[in-house]
Amino acid sequence: MREFVFALEYDPGTNPVADVLADHPDARIRSLSCHVTPDSLWRVDHATGPTEALEALEAAYQDAAYFADCLVRDDCGASCETQVLDRSSDTRIVYTFWERTDECTSVPHLALEHFGPGLLFETDREGRRHRWRIVLGDEAPIHDFFDALDAEVGECTGIEMLRLTDLDPDRSLDASHDDGLGLSSDQLEALRAAVEAGYYETPRAVELSELAEALEIPRSTLSYRLRRAEAALAQSVVASDDSLEAVLPAR
Structure with a gap:
């Protein structure tokens, strides 16, 4: 088995959920399950964040x-059912089911058409970025699928291939490579570029939008990578054998 990881980056106004997540950086959605047949799709999502974001x-x-x-950007005529299964101040569990029409297509449907049944899907959404992880067979035609996906998303959605590797049971959706800090290669590259450009200096020598332009990636993509890298570094410090007092300056 292999894992195939890629990300979609939605432009403003092209995906209502992505628009809300972009307006609320503290909100996040992860899939609990996702299932597809040739004629339908259903999934359960776990959303977390402030109450205002979850209501939106x-x-x-x-x-x-x-x-x-x-x-599909225009009205595809699908029949859709959405139900909130659990609601609290900082969590929503949402079930969605829709029946496909001739005009409809989706990432899971394209995967089913190219890879066949028995697939496992995992997704993670922050900001305008929607990351997919698909577990599939060793002989699956990855390039044919990726070409078909690229043709379907159009110009309003960016697409980025992140990883294609043999399945590693210890690797999560935000898994690291061999850096020892919990950072992916994209996150490490973004962090290195930010440090070298003076993004973390006081005052900053470069703004996020300028750095994103220099790296030729969307601003939201760079922001996402830096936030994930910063979170991984913070967790690494807290989880280390040394106490926080050992790394903080003395008062």
Whole structure:
């Protein structure tokens, strides 16, 4: 088995859920399950964040123009059902089911068409970035699928291939390579570029948008990578054998 990881980056106004996540950087959605047949798709999502963000996400899920993972920009005529299974101040569990029409397509449907049944899907959404992890067979035609996906997403959605490796049971969706700090190669590259450009200096020598332009990636993508890298570094410090007092300056 192999894991194939890639990300979609939605432009403003092209995905109601992505628009809400972009407006609320503290919110995040991870899939608990995702299942596909040739004629339908259903999934359960776990959303976390401030109450205001979750209320906006709940409304976005109910948007008549939104079908979970459908890549069609115009009204595809699908029949969609959305149900909140659990609601609290900082969590939403949302079930979505839709029946496909001739005009509809999605990442899971394209994967089913190219790879066949028996696939495992995992997704993670922050900001305008929607990251997919698909567990599939060793002989799956990755390039044919990626070409088909690229043709479907159009110009309003960026697409980036992140990883294709043999399945590693110890690797999560945000897994690291061999850096020893919990950073992916993309996160490490972004962090190195930010440090070298003076992004972390006081005052900053470069703004995030300028750095993103220099790296030729969307600003939201760079922001996501830096936030994940910073989180990984913070967790590494806290989880280390040394106490925080050992790394903080004496008072």
